[in-house]
Amino acid sequence: MKKLLAIPLYIIIVFFVSFLFSGCLKDTISCKHPYSYTYYKPLYKTTAEVRSNIKSNAPRTIQNPGKIFIMGNYIFLNEIDKGIHVIDNSNPEAPVNIAFIDIPGNEDIAVKGNTLYADLYTDLVTLDISNPLNVAIQQYNDGVFPNRIYSNGFYSDSNKVLVDWEERDTTVIEDCSSGSRWYDSGGIYYSAIASNSGPQNSGSKNISASPIGQGGSTARFAIVNNKIYTVSTYDLNVFDISVSDKPTFSNTVNINSWGIETIFPFGNKLFIGSQSGMFVYNINDPDHPALDGQFGHVQSCDPVIADNSYAYVTLRSGTACQGFTNELDVLKLNNFTNPQLVKTYSLTNPRGLSKDGNLLFICDGADGLKIYNAKDVNNLKLIKQLPGSETYDVIAFNNKALVVAVDGLYQYDYSDANNIHLLSKITISK
């Protein structure tokens, strides 16, 4: 009897256990998707913290150089969104990186005498650089560049200053059983912020031998006498620096164009490069620049320099620049009111350019630095090409060409056009 009872008991136990622990009669599918990605977390400081650190700090390695400015024996090299490298160039064959001025959000520089003007995101900072090893803050002009947004369009907390991005690698295991995919940004900026927006500028030859330093063809700050002219993406701002350490905002001129990139002063003219054309403004009334003429071109990035008779405009394609044009346009200025195209020269991917006498220096991307004899603008002759490095920017001044390239800051001696040779190189750490 006991055995007879035991049999159905076994059956019940077996099926109970079986169905309880084996998911019964179901076909199941689960999915895991591990993926890794790098994100950048914004690091903030208070305004007070940032301002207390704007001083001559220990020199740093150059990693992501931006615009360059030469003043006397010093080179001021922008580290994009971080600050300014101060390089003692007393001996061009052995320049020495002597200090770093922390200015978060800095992209542009201008120097007059012992005063350096720099942007700090939306603010203008004025520094006394009479002793580059001990710079002193003179003044802040708050909010004078309202259009200046943070990197890659990232807006931060308005009460703090974005000083850096912390790179973080992370791996996440996503449940993909339901088909959900990919990630939610959660207010954190992903991926390509470290891309090099490219150093800019090339040498302009200032009218006077002046206390005003040398900027380049892609600068957005330009000093003419007692004024600083700055361009945003669509307007031109004027600051008065009659009292050099106390700049005051003077005026804004709407340029009626979008994509303004560069400003280049020559005489009483301002040459403004935009992605759609070049504009010539006269500054007969320094506080009220007035449009003299303009020259339209296809959509592209557009540094510009000029001399008494001609403007030299490089057009470049690329992700940010759009377009497919890579060339040098030489424009006859015709009293500046009606610039006309004289000749176009095909190039690879031109960026900054500079001219000293008859020598025209062009940074032509991966083709390196090209030096032309520009005596006859209808027949530019390539004197020398210095390949081997992707060049962004050049300032040619006083027989020295200062070239920013992807791998370093080069200086060449061109006192003998037939024997242009390297003087020195400061390596960029990536």
Added chain:
Amino acid sequence: MKLRIICGLIFYCVLCSPVQAQIAKVKFHSIENGGVTIGESEANAVFQTVNGISVHDWFLGVGVGVDYYQYKTLPLFFDARNFFGKNHKWFLYGNLGYDFPLHDKPGMEIGSYNYYHVKGDVYTDFGIGIRTKFINKTSLLFSLGHSYKQLQFKTTQIIPLCSECKPQSYYYTLGYGRILFKAGLEF
């Protein structure tokens, strides 16, 4: 967790067996099974061979087979069964093992940019059966149980013309719970 419960169940059965206290008479046996699995998606065939020893009313062996349910696999498993009832006619059995996929094709599949790879996983089968005499020393076995097999499936997607894009891998766990009816011969 599931594995632990199943293992525990089998060990419990073994440890509680009265065979411990008896002098055993060991015999070699071979069991050849054919059957059908019925699950949520389909009904399909199963073939197995189990070889082992019987000790008193216990049988312990090792089996291998082919399981055609959904994804063709080769289960390799330990088999334990306890005979009970009048003339040891009834038996409870439990199988625990590993399921090898028979259709793994690591390498490019599905166009040119996806790879897949299938790995085996746990295989279980336990239930109840009945044994009847057939010819001479051969018996007929019929059993009804529940079987579960699991597979790991990895697909990797490669994004064409994107040298900086990392391949994306997706790891799937496929589980199949079925009723398993088997008929076989015991030698």
